[in-house]
Amino acid sequence: MIDAVLEKIREADFFQELSDDALAAVAAKATLRKYATGDALMRKGDPADSFHLILEGHLKIVTTDARGDEIIINRVGPGETIGELALVDERPRSAGAIALDNVEALELTKEAFFDLLDHRLDVSLGILRGFSNRLRFSTTYIEKVIDWSQKTAEGDYSFLEHTQPITNRPGTDDDKAAQLLSAFYSMVRRVKAREEGLKQQVEQLTFEIDQERRKKEFEEITGTEFYARLKEQAHTIRKKRQGL
Amino acid sequence: MSEGKIVSIHSFRGGTGKSNTTANLAAQIAMMGRRVGVVDTDIQSPGIHVLFGLDDQKMGKTLNDFLHGAATIREVGYSVGEHPAEGQGRAQLKGKQIFLFPSSIKGGEISKILKEGIDFNVLNEGLQTAISEFDLDYLFIDTHPGLNEETLLSIATSDVLIVILRPDNQDLQGTAVTVDIARSLDVPNLLLMVNKALPKHDASAIKAEIESQFDAPVTSVLPLSFDMAENASRDLFSLSYPDHEWSQALKNVVPFILNAK
Ligand SMILES: Nc1ncnc2c1ncn2[C@@H]1O[C@H](COP(=O)(O)OP(=O)(O)OP(=O)(O)O)[C@@H](O)[C@H]1O
Ligand SMILES: [Mg+2]
Numbered sequence A: 001m002i003d004a005v006l007e008k009i010r011e012a013d014f015f016q017e018l019s020d021d022a023l024a025a026v027a028a029k030a031t032l033r034k035y036a037t038g039d040a041l042m043r044k045g046d047p048a049d050s051f052h053l054i055l056e057g058h059l060k061i062v063t064t065d066a067r068g069d070e071i072i073i074n075r076v077g078p079g080e081t082i083g084e085l086a087l088v089d090e091r092p093r094s095a096g097a098i099a100l101d102n103v104e105a106l107e108l109t110k111e112a113f114f115d116l117l118d119h120r121l122d123v124s125l126g127i128l129r130g131f132s133n134r135l136r137f138s139t140t141y142i143e144k145v146i147d148w149s150q151k152t153a154e155g156d157y158s159f160l161e162h163t164q165p166i167t168n169r170p171g172t173d174d175d176k177a178a179q180l181l182s183a184f185y186s187m188v189r190r191v192k193a194r195e196e197g198l199k200q201q202v203e204q205l206t207f208e209i210d211q212e213r214r215k216k217e218f219e220e221i222t223g224t225e226f227y228a229r230l231k232e233q234a235h236t237i238r239k240k241r242q243g244l
Numbered sequence B: 001m002s003e004g005k006i007v008s009i010h011s012f013r014g015g016t017g018k019s020n021t022t023a024n025l026a027a028q029i030a031m032m033g034r035r036v037g038v039v040d041t042d043i044q045s046p047g048i049h050v051l052f053g054l055d056d057q058k059m060g061k062t063l064n065d066f067l068h069g070a071a072t073i074r075e076v077g078y079s080v081g082e083h084p085a086e087g088q089g090r091a092q093l094k095g096k097q098i099f100l101f102p103s104s105i106k107g108g109e110i111s112k113i114l115k116e117g118i119d120f121n122v123l124n125e126g127l128q129t130a131i132s133e134f135d136l137d138y139l140f141i142d143t144h145p146g147l148n149e150e151t152l153l154s155i156a157t158s159d160v161l162i163v164i165l166r167p168d169n170q171d172l173q174g175t176a177v178t179v180d181i182a183r184s185l186d187v188p189n190l191l192l193m194v195n196k197a198l199p200k201h202d203a204s205a206i207k208a209e210i211e212s213q214f215d216a217p218v219t220s221v222l223p224l225s226f227d228m229a230e231n232a233s234r235d236l237f238s239l240s241y242p243d244h245e246w247s248q249a250l251k252n253v254v255p256f257i258l259n260a261k
Helices: A003-011 A020-029 A084-089 A110-119 A121-153 A173-200 A211-222 A225-243 B018-031 B063-067 B107-116 B120-133 B149-157 B169-184 B203-214 B226-231 B245-251 B254-258
Strands: A031-035 A040-042 A050-056 A059-064 A070-076 A096-099 A103-109 B005-010 B036-040 B098-101 B138-142 B160-165 B189-197 B218-223
Touching (some): A020 A110, A020 A121, A050 A084, A103 A110, A110 A121, A211 B169, A225 B120, B005 B018, B018 B036, B018 B098, B018 B160, B018 B245, B018 B254, B036 B120, B063 B107, B063 B120, B120 B149, B149 B169, B160 B169, B169 B189, B169 B203
Parallel strands (some): B036 B098, B036 B138, B160 B189, B189 B218
Antiparallel strands (some): A059 A070
């Protein structure tokens, strides 16, 4: 396998924990594939028998809605892997992948993948680490977003000042998280701006009491025999209590 | 007679937040270790038992029974601290000294009292007995909106009257009459509280305006809140969400009660 390809594998997030030697073992089992614009790497429902690491070009990940129309759920590019989870959980493809331009990808078949896991403890460990990094990574970001959402709900926007949305290498998991976080940031900024707008247009309430009506209603209540007796009883009781 | 104070919560119009305010203020003061009672004198449409999670089945003797001479005040008092209901907020009242004197929710019992009327001296004696027998520091009264006879009785016997209003002209008009009545009945501590203020309203301007209209302190301006509406009287909101702005604003009322002479 040529060095340029090895270099690309090394840059892939999913393989970042693998040693050069382990990477070479992966590369040796993989096949280089080329696709033209519009070609399908996989279709929804296909059995999952391989996974791909994209070296060049971009793909859209698609599914279909209830009416059968295509919905694009993601766009992937160099350095990203597709289909690796399906290899492990053995479920059919949950979405299709279609080339948006000329695509070069490394395909690792299921047999080759399991063969590697069987024979190379270092590769197995490296790939496990790749999976667990992703999990840990998602959990950290989810926790951050939960924390910020709570703050936002309480009207505390101070985190906008002392945290920065991270920008990262495009195509990586960091990049996706960064997209989520910056979408979140801009949402909170807008909420904050709208709230400040509202505060500025605070309405000056003015109250108007109809004094004549007030007097009339007061007299209606206090003019009864019931009220006269109540007032007297209340007076007596208050006196008695004060005396103690 | 004991030193305990009677604190009535009233509003001219219904749905202003009396029951929620009464229950939460009582709970806050009980949490401070004081001995607190809560009486429902809203005989026509009782409601405060709901906030403490007391239902039909658990409700024993009621204020109605006391008023007809069918029960003693001791029998009517329900220890919330011994039977805390479900809910993150209510559960915190476990072991606190807080007693509920509920009003009957049975149609027949309600119409009976309304027909017979309530004798001021009997009601007053009941309240004083509740204070002495349960050794209460504060006895809160949740009232029926408007100025009907039961409500006038509650106002007449109060040491502290908290009138709740919404920032709305109709509420203000009605509150004006209530304030005049409270002064005519010599209530020693007259306090106002605003509930359901909109975010677009400037709380300090509302406070200043209302204080100048009535020459009485506005203890706090509580916001209209989706969270409160969603709570729908299912729990004691200020205990379950102590940091919420509604809860914080509610807690601002507490020192006014503690400092009342
Ligand atoms: N600040 C608030 N924001 C939103 N909803 C509120 C607020 N305060 C009270 N509520 C809701 O308004 C309704 C009426 O409240 P509550 O029963 O305490 O009022 P009330 O004055 O006792 O009513 P009534 O006159 O019928 O006895 C309840 O559903 C309560 O949850
Ligand atoms: Mg009520």
